Amino acid sequence: MLPVKSIPAFNDNYIWLIENSQQGCAVVDPGDAQPVLDYLAKHNLELEAILITHHHNDHIGGVAELVRQNPNVDVLGPLNEPIPTVTQTLQGGDQFELFGERFLVLDLEGHTSGHIGFVGDGKLFCGDVLFSGGCGRVFEGTMEQMWQSLDKLAKLPIETEVYCAHEYTLSNLAFALAVEPENPHLLAYRDEVIRLRGLERPTLPTTIELEKRINPFLRLEEVAVLKSVTNRTPANDPLSVFTALREWKNEF
Template structure:
């Protein structure tokens, strides 16, 4: 478990019966007298991390309905009485939903405001929570990658990720999985001589060798090294055989290549 700031904690998800880690992360984010948990694959690690700091989880913010993001919700609600937030359009797939919210809405929790973005692609109804300086992106924009397209299309995901263009470089991208090494390996298969990719791989390998998470990353880092944010780049278009084609078509080509990697 790694403390990133006084208010943001990254919590690895332990398996119930095995000593190894899932590749999921949950986050604890404190604002005023409220403690938010973003996604909940397991209740126990999140509850323990909060208790260790004298915190009580008051709110659970769900990005999407997949079991590895919601399986711990029932137990966490039972332990804490926390209220559950999520996309109202996905209410039939989100457990214990108290606050149904919509894309375009702004929410206030403990004095911290977040814009709610629809980032469909990985699933339909996937949302991201955009606080000042921190974006909780679930399985949409990820460290050096993006989520696999289970329900949406490449065009939808490209449109979803295009929303991040207006955020500053120092925005933390708090995504939901430890996929960074695999994502960088894929990116390097397209551009093996890219200096920023080589440098980031070295940094991430060092973190992981010490058991440290590679997330959150920064949006500036993603802009330099995430192929799904670089589909406008001529080198990446050349690497995917989409020179002269639209960025959306390049995005689709990168996603197909990643799926086959």
């Protein structure tokens, strides 16, 4: 299993750093170069690859400087997004090897039109699609695309570690509790998240198993979730329920 470290950036971003055993590493979604450069220097690591999930600046803003200082670095990113620094474009179904582990590329449209994710070594790097207790906003894609992307992630092995790109957990749980106020798993997790944040520790990674217990966007057929949106949609199919939840979260 490849070690993964979190590098905080901006107010609530995480740049994920994946290490190998020979002082090499890769980073995922480096929106800011300086925290990465500082970490590389402190731990004497060589940057070998940059993985990008989508084109928003808080995920790619540091790439150009990292490439300037590491001219041999490989930059892997989505085929269908305008990211000029990418050296290898990827789309769903593609595979690549990283430090001896095979990673599969997933198409995860919805947040943006060409968003992708990476799954391998028991880990999922999902950018701004799935968060602990929540999901990303639908900016460029459609509600149906976002629902399908989340459904795709929900079908991954439950032990998969989920490396989201933002520390949104506590605010997401406030909404999740509005949807399912009596969910015992959610109540226990809220207390643990409060403890972790009080210690200034990250709440990530999460797991698919945990998210299926506490995340309303992965619980669209649960009775309590259906009941919570009865005044927002006359339909109870998963897409209608997801749309009602996402619109509710937008105004929450």
